[in-house]
Amino acid sequence: xxxxxxxxxxxxxxxxLDAPGSSERLQAVLAAGTMPEPGFVDILVARCGVEPDFYxxxxxxxxxxxxxxxxxxxxxxxxxxxxxxxARSQALHTLSKVGDPRGWRAVTTAVLQDPDxxxxxxxxxxxxxxxxxxxxxxxxxxxATQLGRGGRDVRLSLSRAMAGLGDAAEAVLAxxxxxxxxxxxxxxxxxRRLLGDPDEAFDASVFEARRIVALMDAPExxxxxxxxxxxxxxxxxxxxxxx
Numbered sequence: 001x002x003x004x005x006x007x008x009x010x011x012x013x014x015x016x017l018d019a020p021g022s023s024e025r026l027q028a029v030l031a032a033g034t035m036p037e038p039g040f041v042d043i044l045v046a047r048c049g050v051e052p053d054f055y056x057x058x059x060x061x062x063x064x065x066x067x068x069x070x071x072x073x074x075x076x077x078x079x080x081x082x083x084x085x086x087a088r089s090q091a092l093h094t095l096s097k098v099g100d101p102r103g104w105r106a107v108t109t110a111v112l113q114d115p116d117x118x119x120x121x122x123x124x125x126x127x128x129x130x131x132x133x134x135x136x137x138x139x140x141x142x143x144a145t146q147l148g149r150g151g152r153d154v155r156l157s158l159s160r161a162m163a164g165l166g167d168a169a170e171a172v173l174a175x176x177x178x179x180x181x182x183x184x185x186x187x188x189x190x191x192r193r194l195l196g197d198p199d200e201a202f203d204a205s206v207f208e209a210r211r212i213v214a215l216m217d218a219p220e221x222x223x224x225x226x227x228x229x230x231x232x233x234x235x236x237x238x239x240x241x242x243x
Contacts (some may be wrong), residue, residue: 010039017043022053029056033063041067045075048094049087061094069100080106085116092122096129104130112142117154120146124161136168144172147191148184156202159191163198170195178216186213 016028029047032040044064051057064072076098079091092111095103107127114120124143131139143162149155162169173195176188189209193200 009037010043013040014043017047017051022056025051025053025056026059029059029063033059033066036063036066038067038071041071041075045072045079045091048090049079049084057090061090061097064094065097069098069102072098073100073102076103077106080111085119088114089116089118089122092119092126096122096126099129101130101132104132107131107139109142113145117150120149121154121157124158128161128164131165136165137172140165140169140172143169144176144188147176147187148181152202155187155190155206159187159194159202159205162191163194166195177213182213182217185216186210189213 013028013032017025019025019028029044032044041064044060044067048057048060048064051060064076073095076091076095079087080095083091088111092106095106103126107123107130111119111123112127114123124146127139127143140162143158143165146158149158162173170192173188173192177185177192179185186206186209189212190202190205193205193208194202
């Protein structure tokens with residue numbers, strides 16, 4: 001249960017989060033989530049943007065989910081709009097864990113196409129969690145603009161997000177498989193395969209997708225000319241080779 005915050009407890013949390021040891025910071029965030037107080041939220045959100053340790057950042061997200069969404073969501077939306085790269089990525093991730101529908105306001109086309117891979121990947125995951133009913137097809141169309149982007153991990157994140165949209169992504173992926181650049185088409189085909197068989201490994205899907213796209217792009221064999229002999233007869237009109 002959230003209680004009122006005393007200036008002393010908020011100051012103590014701020015000092016603890018500046019400790020040089022990650023284990024000390026982890027314990028401080030754990031305590032803040034175990035005994036949440038309204039005055040902790042600003043401090044926790046601010047720390048998300050500068051905390052270097054992955055496990056502490058993950059605990060910061062957990063601690064924020066322990067506080068009322070009415071307090072956390074507005075601050076997280078502000079971070080997505082104006083924070084540093086790390087702050088934006090972590091705020092998006094936290095919004096997905098909070099799960100409040102108001103978090104959908106952070107999922108703009110600009111953030112889904114953000115040039116920073118960490119921000120974009122967090123946005124893709126968050127979008128699939130928060131997408132309202134009826135908006136799935138539009139989200140899939142926006143995500144499809146990112147097909148072929150980045151390296152393996154970035155593409156895997158996008159494929160998982162699109163697969164999470166289920167049937168809403170199928171038509172978009174089918175069209176993307178036949179149009180645009182080669183890498184985007186390969187990515188679309190690989191994602192369609194994952195949609196049909198979630199147990200297939202991503203690398204295997206990409207390997208098979210490359211083969212499929214190569215076959216799609218292969219030139220058709222030249223048609224035989226009007227003077228060419230029928231394919232089931234030898235060139236001399238049927239003379240046997242043993243004569």
